[in-house]
Amino acid sequence: MPKLNLKNVLIAGSAAGVISGLVKLGWENILPPRTPERDAVNPPQKLLQQLGIPAKLTQATYHYSGQQLPWVSYLVHFGFSISFATAYAALLDKKVRVLTVDQGVPFGLAVWIAFHLVIMPAMKTVPDAKEQPWTEHLSESLGHAVWMWTNHEIASAVLHQIKNK
Numbered sequence: 001m002p003k004l005n006l007k008n009v010l011i012a013g014s015a016a017g018v019i020s021g022l023v024k025l026g027w028e029n030i031l032p033p034r035t036p037e038r039d040a041v042n043p044p045q046k047l048l049q050q051l052g053i054p055a056k057l058t059q060a061t062y063h064y065s066g067q068q069l070p071w072v073s074y075l076v077h078f079g080f081s082i083s084f085a086t087a088y089a090a091l092l093d094k095k096v097r098v099l100t101v102d103q104g105v106p107f108g109l110a111v112w113i114a115f116h117l118v119i120m121p122a123m124k125t126v127p128d129a130k131e132q133p134w135t136e137h138l139s140e141s142l143g144h145a146v147w148m149w150t151n152h153e154i155a156s157a158v159l160h161q162i163k164n165k
Helices: 006-030 043-050 071-093 101-122 134-163
Strands: 062-064 067-069
Touching: 006 071, 006 134, 043 071, 071 101, 071 134, 101 134
Parallel strands: none
Antiparallel strands: 062 067
8 A cells, every 4th residue: 555645645635625615615505415504503603602612702693795605605615525535646646445435425425424424413403313304415415416526536636646656
């Protein structure tokens, strides 16, 4: 098995995570996973509040183009995306094919199942999987597949470009 090149993995994972995070945000604008009522306190905000961070901070926003946007939620969103993209880039760099098959789509679906159907419901961050509407399952499952496919494509391209310099 090849030796992990941490610098290359961090570069590829960061680039992929930022781009795939933007893709996932765009996806959720087309197919919103939650109703406006359930999104009043979105899962990143609720998780942070469960960890003891006050709502004054978790609900903090910035204003742009006449809209209030949740910057703390975006930090969590992009932190999650960059973390998983970097882990995935490490798998690509080490050539762990069993976890990187089919351009990462199965990996993305596994992340959705783990977090949205098991971990977050168990923590009471989101409702139990059976109580989530089918539209949420559709948006999140397809969104995670496209998100990880994006991670695969970007991280693969960056790693390839770096190695061929």
